[in-house]
Amino acid sequence: MDILKYVNNVVEFFTNPIWKYLLYGIIFMLIVTWLSFVYWTFRDAKLRDAPAPFWAIVVFVLNYVGLILYLILRPPEYIDDIVERDLEIRKTELMLSGGSSKCPACGKEARDDFLICPYCRKKLKNSCVSCGRPLNLDWKICPYCKSAQ
Numbered sequence: 433m434d435i436l437k438y439v440n441n442v443v444e445f446f447t448n449p450i451w452k453y454l455l456y457g458i459i460f461m462l463i464v465t466w467l468s469f470v471y472w473t474f475r476d477a478k479l480r481d482a483p484a485p486f487w488a489i490v491v492f493v494l495n496y497v498g499l500i501l502y503l504i505l506r507p508p509e510y511i512d513d514i515v516e517r518d519l520e521i522r523k524t525e526l527m528l529s530g531g532s533s534k535c536p537a538c539g540k541e542a543r544d545d546f547l548i549c550p551y552c553r554k555k556l557k558n559s560c561v562s563c564g565r566p567l568n569l570d571w572k573i574c575p576y577c578k579s580a581q
């Protein structure tokens with residue numbers, strides 16, 4: 433019968449060992465992507481200060497579902513960004529409150545309008561010959577009163 437021959441051909445086609453290797457290949461790829469999901473989640477959670485081992489296990493067990501859960505529930509910001517933003521805010525606050533920097537010689541706190549370091553006597557600023565305001569040592573002209581120095 434023709435149909436039997438046809439079925440036989442199909443069966444023969446699919447019993448070809450190439451299918452077995454292809455299947456192994458696909459399984460291997462799936463395992464690799466699965467493990468990289470776990471690794472990626474662990475690293476990302478660490479950067480965001482989320483419980484990294486917990487999320488790695490969730491993704492390991494639930495695979496795609498775990499990954500989607502993590503993407504929904506993870507903290508929205510990197511911990512480094514938070515630290516950097518805090519620093520930026522503190523810097524702005526300092527600038528607004530009159531500004532204070534450090535003496536380049538001794539490292540102690542010296543306000544921006546100090547002419548000399550009160551601790552080590554290093555010269556920090558010149559005073560303008562005309563208006564007396566504090567000027568950086570390398571300024572050639574006073575930005576307040578426009579007198580040449």
Ligand SMILES: [Zn+2]
Pocket residue numbers: 535536537538539540549550551552553554
């Ligand atoms: Zn000093």
Ligand SMILES: [Zn+2]
Pocket residue numbers: 560561562563564565574575576577578579
């Ligand atoms: Zn001046």
